[in-house]
């Protein structure tokens with residue numbers, strides 16, 4: 084990935100800050116990392132957090148009290164981008180008040196930051212996604228600290244029970260609506276050994292489950308020499324003895340091979356849970372999205388998966404209101420939802436993303452009220468489907484990895500990624516896989532008791 088591009092505006096401030104610090108009147112040591120978007124951003128932020136703590140800085144919960152602010156941004160939806168730009172407005176005032184150092188990373192950072200730097204002169208550092216070492220180094224420099232030993236192997240000293248591990252960055256697919264290939268670049272896989280070492284360390288630090296992350300995780304390894312694939316990686320990390328569960332996110336229908344489906348079925352630690360986005364149910368819209376498959380091909384892939392893994396849990400992503408989507412096109416999506424009965428659907432209304440093919444070439448012609456109606460219809464249908472699916476869990480036994488406690492309730496997930504609140508537990512069960520019996524359900528979660 085590319086390098087960090089410090090904004091010229093940061094440099095004049097540096098000598099003043101260093102002088103300020105050497106007077107020992109006040110140490111600037113409070114940082115805040117603000118994160119939106121996908122799990123990839125969450126994982127990236129976690130690594131920035133580790134590096135900043137190694138510099139000796141302290142996490143500050145309130146952004147307005149922080150001396151160093153890192154915004155990890157997302158531009159997949161307009162609302163996420165608007166929130167980040169709104170925050171930058173507030174931070175400009177904060178900077179005037181207390182010389183806050185502002186770094187922006189994530190997908191908002193374009194290949195050239197010139198336009199952004201002109202628009203947001205308050206930003207000291209524009210860092211492309213995954214430029215974690217450079218973020219740490221620049222902040223260390225700003226604070227007149229040494230970053231030696233602070234940027235390698237950025238693994239948290241205490242793991243969460245379920246951790247996210249980026250394994251492949253970027254995407255080569257160039258769907259017409261998606262900005263990811265322009266912001267995160269072409270697919271670049273981490274070496275298998277590096278991932279294995281990282282997971283070993285996470286497990287030593289307490290992790291029980293890892294989710295392997297990629298915008299298109301199924302294409303992992305094709306760019307490595309010698310070539311590897313996701314099955315190879317799953318086999319390799321399956322041997323890590325204390326690791327109990329392996330998940331992976333997000334798949335592409337064209338790259339989910341029979342070999343991979345068989346591996347998921349055969350390896351006991353790999354969760355039988357697949358997120359397979361279909362994005363649209365109409366062939367015409369799929370072609371305009373350049374998804375590279377037809378509706379029938381997608382449905383055949385679902386059949387293949389279910390034949391090999393009968394108890395698989397399937398989730399998906401769907402866009403409504405893509406340019407030119409007629410009532411009939413939308414009904415094709417609804418029909419597909421009814422055919423497959425997904426356990427969860429991440430649905431979004433289409434919004435134009437600057438720089439994409441759709442933004443340049445296709446008019447965003449579906450009115451916002453129609454998009455909202457379609458969103459509501461999908462959510463309503465999906466609530467019903469999920470309620471029906473979850474009702475079948477009632478009275479049955481499932482193993483749940485207990486991940487945490489929220490408002491006095493312990494929660495965790497089944498192998499199929501169902502959120503379960505488990506009654507009659509104590510803190511001793513945190514991080515343990517417990518046997519439970521399902522006693523209640525809703526479209527969104529299950530309630531269980533330990534057995």
Ligand code: SF4
Pocket residue numbers: 254255256257258261262263264298299335
């Ligand atoms: S496959 Fe996913 S990440 Fe890649 S361009 Fe298409 S929507 Fe974007």
